Amino acid sequence: MRENCQFYQAAQGMGEETVARAFLDIYCKGPEENNCVIRDLADELGWGAVPDNMMPNGNPIPGTGGEEEWSDEVKGAIGL
Secondary structure: OHHHOHHHHHHHOOOOOOHHHHHHHHHHOOOOHHHOHHHHHHHHHOHHHOOOOEOOOOOEOOOOOOOOOOOHHHHHHHOO
16 A cells, blocks of 8 residues: 555655654554554555645644645544
């Protein structure tokens, strides 16, 4: 599934000291792997529904405009 995850693909190429890389180490390869909101959302709605600016904890990537542009379906699935 990681090959379908835009966050995973982007974070892989970032330096070790970035916030995105820390999320990758915690949610994609570490202790919170079973709590990844992106994976859960993809399981429920499909990879095409996952917003490009979603982090594994379900929050938008800072500086990307937030979740205002996310569909109501996505917001409902993650409890917004």
